[in-house]
Amino acid sequence: MEKRVLVTGFEPFGGETVNPALEVVEALAGRVLDVDGSDPVQIVAARIPTVFGTSIAVLEKEIERISPFVVLCVGQAGGRHHITPERVAINVDDARIPDNAGNAPVDAPVVPGGTVGYLSDLPIKRMVRAMQDVGIPSSVSNSAGTFVCNHLFYGLMHLLKTKYTRVRGGFIHIPFLPSQVVGRELPSMNLTDMVRGLEVCVRVAVEHTLDLPLSGGKEC
Amino acid sequence: MEKRVLVTGFEPFGGETVNPALEVVEALAGRVLDVDGSDPVQIVAARIPTVFGTSIAVLEKEIERISPFVVLCVGQAGGRHHITPERVAINVDDARIPDNAGNAPVDAPVVPGGTVGYLSDLPIKRMVRAMQDVGIPSSVSNSAGTFVCNHLFYGLMHLLKTKYTRVRGGFIHIPFLPSQVVGRELPSMNLTDMVRGLEVCVRVAVEHTLDLPLSGGKEC
Amino acid sequence: MEKRVLVTGFEPFGGETVNPALEVVEALAGRVLDVDGSDPVQIVAARIPTVFGTSIAVLEKEIERISPFVVLCVGQAGGRHHITPERVAINVDDARIPDNAGNAPVDAPVVPGGTVGYLSDLPIKRMVRAMQDVGIPSSVSNSAGTFVCNHLFYGLMHLLKTKYTRVRGGFIHIPFLPSQVVGRELPSMNLTDMVRGLEVCVRVAVEHTLDLPLSGGKEC
């Protein structure tokens, strides 16, 4: 029987008209990966509103509907050079800009009374290494920020640790698309490369529960 | 009776011959701050080895010896533009370069079985605002990395939450000195400005337990 | 009768195993552009050694052999975010690293007694605008440096102004490929996007002798 991976992408925010995360996720939707010594794995995509609270509610509905064994949420990190699997989600909402419903919480918890942080379940160093092996610029990130991306990541990990304990999950930030930075001195990555990189990540997440003993991320 | 603030700076590491944190801390040593409606506060400085494990042990000895009511640890973040009060310490040691004793742990906990993260006790947004008010480039950081700086920050917060529960504390990263980047395209900050910025931070930490309702740090 | 555009790319240098300029130029080789109200235009490619002196000699041989009406030289500018048509070549060779034959001139002229600078013949603002219109990050550059790229650009313009006066020409710098920066925090651009951008530039160079009245490049 086929297994399913849920990959999610956010709606555009912050004045952008596209969100590379959504573009990547829609390009991956429906792909079936053949996995050694296992049933094939289907990628199912979901679109997540860039809204505090609602984003987690929509994610949970999709988890209920799709019954994935791995969940990989993807978000835009404008200004980054690399595809960056995130190491840790923190229990902080702190918005410099409003979300798509106009909310801008300051120093609020994602989950009141929740633990300060959750580490990703996914083998992030292995993902980075596998992307680098196919020529995709990639590195570990030690902060998913404090906007809706970190909010969803924290919400995901809280759901997985408290309710869907057999499901593994994590979060990946990706750069702007070239079309988003045509007149700005900012890094970007081509959609084809990002789709390829994310497919590599899904495959690694599906095939490996243990990570490689490699250091990763900035030392400070 | 005089109250004491302990400020700490690391020994040089990573091929550098100075550590701006140590320079700043030694410049602040012995200063006495007059505080409205309170006894004056003396700044006591300590030098911390840039070594996993040992750094926390030395810090605890200094806390025992000095009996501070606030502890502010300072570290070098080469490549940053601003003085950056840190928001969160995470329970991860992951070293891209060896520490000064040759240790390079990968994905190890700072405290086995410890919580994933601790938030700073200090009013970090108030510190940023106060530094900006006197013309010092400053912003909140959402990651202290995974090297000895984060290690000490996590170790400090663990001590304060489990043993020295009346003491408040936090961590601040500072840029390179100009002399460290003479031939490199990297940002730096003058020692005078960093000393002034850190004195502002100590004063804010001493005078305020509550933070301002301002957002801070990169959204991702 | 068919007209020809000569596009040139350098051999890899500075420790790199590929040169994106050469990759782009070889991908464009042989393409024929249909141009409104004119004969079709064929793109002919040439490979240029990254060597002071020799590079200009090889370029002149190719001009003699191919008889182009437009010459567009392309070089790698590692660290740039954009495809950057160059505004000006200067009569200075000043090498921080040796060229591929081990030469490292300091403050030497490209052409002894030559004028200090030559402006590009090509409509560089129109090129930038046309690339931006198809979603390619692009801007004008005011310096081609002082290594072999500027050397060839100056040599080209000197040839065009003193000998091949009916030929127009210029120089374009392009970013690293993603595969060149997998483990480095540097910008890059996908080969497909660079090929598309350069084809746009060739078309603009062929169709327009006058530039648009738009400002371009950093003010300092």
Next chain:
Amino acid sequence: MEKRVLVTGFEPFGGETVNPALEVVEALAGRVLDVDGSDPVQIVAARIPTVFGTSIAVLEKEIERISPFVVLCVGQAGGRHHITPERVAINVDDARIPDNAGNAPVDAPVVPGGTVGYLSDLPIKRMVRAMQDVGIPSSVSNSAGTFVCNHLFYGLMHLLKTKYTRVRGGFIHIPFLPSQVVGRELPSMNLTDMVRGLEVCVRVAVEHTLDLPLSGGKEC
């Protein structure tokens, strides 16, 4: 008899309320440098409007009034990390933003019919080395841009080459002050360090007509 060096700084522009060049120049005004084997040298400062055309006219009046043997013009280069002696002025006015009188020329010559470029008269590599020797981040720049800074630099060199042929001159760009970037992720340099760096440059310009055989500036 005392010799005089004219140093100039621009009025604030582009929405800034200060110009570090003006601050530095006013701090240097009146200083007298003792020079080995020569009469002492006095630094005379002048304030230059950030306006195309007028800036050069004011500069010429000051040269007439002061009779300097060296002229060093200083300008703000927001976003740079280093104090950067400029290598070359180009005969191009191309303004992305209006000057302080509302002018925004596009691709216009500074001097109609003038040569494309002038190289600095000053020993720029020696200046860089001397600043680095006292711990000031410094490097050669290959472009002064195309705004009023380059305009004045070109105008200065044109005056020196065509009219005041016994006077030597050049241009230096300096970073933002820390107070200009408090809430922005941009590099800056302390006023004290910039004053010290510029005094070093004046001394080098006074004492040396020949440069050191060192490479300098980005290769592209």
